[in-house]
Amino acid sequence: MRGQAIVLAINGWDPRGWEQRFRALAGNRAVHVFPDALQAADSIAYACAWKPDPGALAKFPNLKAIFSLGAGVDHLLRDPRLPQAPIARIVDPGLTQRMTEYVVLHVLMHHRRVRLYDAQQRACLWRDHDQPPATDVSVGIMGLGVLGQDAIEALKRIGFKLNGWSRTEKNIDGVQTFHGAAGLDLFLAQTEILVVLLPHTPETERILNLALLRKLKRNGALGGAYLINAGRGMLQVNDDIVAALDEGALAGASLDVFPIEPLPKESPLWRHSKITITPHNSASSVPRELVQNVLDQIARFERGEPLQNVIDRKLGY
């Protein structure tokens, strides 16, 4: 199918699994990998990308749509020569489910004081501590899109009190919601465990700084505030997280994303006793699950249906 070929432009992940899966499922549609794809540049209609080289996608003059293979699109928007084709985010039930697994796990780890009991185990110390039930603990979700709302539903089933914050107003059953700059301080003042699922935009960059973290509720049922960042690394000011932990604004943090990835070996975050680090795997994109999703979108698009989950370039998500 000339003029309907796919280019895979993938950095930071092993592209081979994606290539195999796309070739296996694409039927007659040609699948090329960047930079070899340049030899067939005119035939390429769809780019499936993760952290493509800046300027790479501009080399395909007939691009009709760009698909981000992960949950974010900031890696695309930072390319000043990005073509004007529509950009579709991945919204995949499997990806959403994985993120909910991660969020529920890390909320419960802080709530049930896993790191305190880990330290006691190392000291062979048998000692119980006061344990508030989930119904006394306030979890606040920043970012109320598909991922945030699914995590909320699972946390609600466990029993947590839930607050939510988003850029624009949202109403979610059983959740106290806040929005915009005006609602942020009130949201933080009622949040003991802060779960961050925001996109990276100019407005959210470095939002997880010391001034914000100091506004979290420290005197709630848990007796301290906790941060879980499973959103984007550029939201987070690493030095401020450490400062917040060391002065007591935070009692613990789970970090899955970082401004520079992989997190450099010399970063003090690795060695901080109150930080749990995961290697950006809260909701990994897996070819097995996502490739069919993208191919289905392309097929619908070619039948004349609108692309789903197209991002707004001005908003950045």
Added chain:
Amino acid sequence: MRGQAIVLAINGWDPRGWEQRFRALAGNRAVHVFPDALQAADSIAYACAWKPDPGALAKFPNLKAIFSLGAGVDHLLRDPRLPQAPIARIVDPGLTQRMTEYVVLHVLMHHRRVRLYDAQQRACLWRDHDQPPATDVSVGIMGLGVLGQDAIEALKRIGFKLNGWSRTEKNIDGVQTFHGAAGLDLFLAQTEILVVLLPHTPETERILNLALLRKLKRNGALGGAYLINAGRGMLQVNDDIVAALDEGALAGASLDVFPIEPLPKESPLWRHSKITITPHNSASSVPRELVQNVLDQIARFERGEPLQNVIDRKLGY
């Protein structure tokens, strides 16, 4: 109210919080603490007990009911001189919720490989590993009472495949159930993460032994089998858990209960890298939540209603 007084017989926990709470909520009803209560022995109608001294409850000739203040009753039944009054277990929504928190937390810790990433963090190592989604992972619950069924509902919401085993046949929506000795091997062969919420009875004592653990499914999505014992310590053969971990029958274990508690400092369980130990706090009994529950039961009993959650002494639960 003579002839309707309460005795608190509590060992292993600090009795003061219970005493204060009972006195605060009991109105005109007298509340005595063992052994001082012996001076008013004739007036005692209700015993509220946790691990009472053997023979202690036999000293109250007018006992109408015995309430266990924790989820189990094995601590009562081991007393050969236990009076014949009916014994009621605690079935409290707060206790159930706490157990579900614990079960969901530890299932997700094994599923999402927390101990592997902990070790990588200590080595400042950024490396992702294959991660099956919850929908590919089989969790098996042994014990399908109130606690088991609530945990199942929460795990279902996360996405896990669920099996259940109990002594007698139970049907639970969306769960593959097995029962009795005849169903046990098939249940184990389909279970990657085994969650044990059984009572301690002559039939279940030392059930978690090497022969049983070797029957778990090791070649499932997780590539290994995991044990979570939040039931009773006497179910578990400590040496066999270590042997199962060392030979690979188990890939990890979360243990909240032990045959001897506190777990002795010299136990090798403390230092095993694949074992997570918690100090019997999966679902702690808290006076704030439970005392009103017991007093409500007594009030209903005095109005002529039947006691709830009365155990069968022959079955042991």
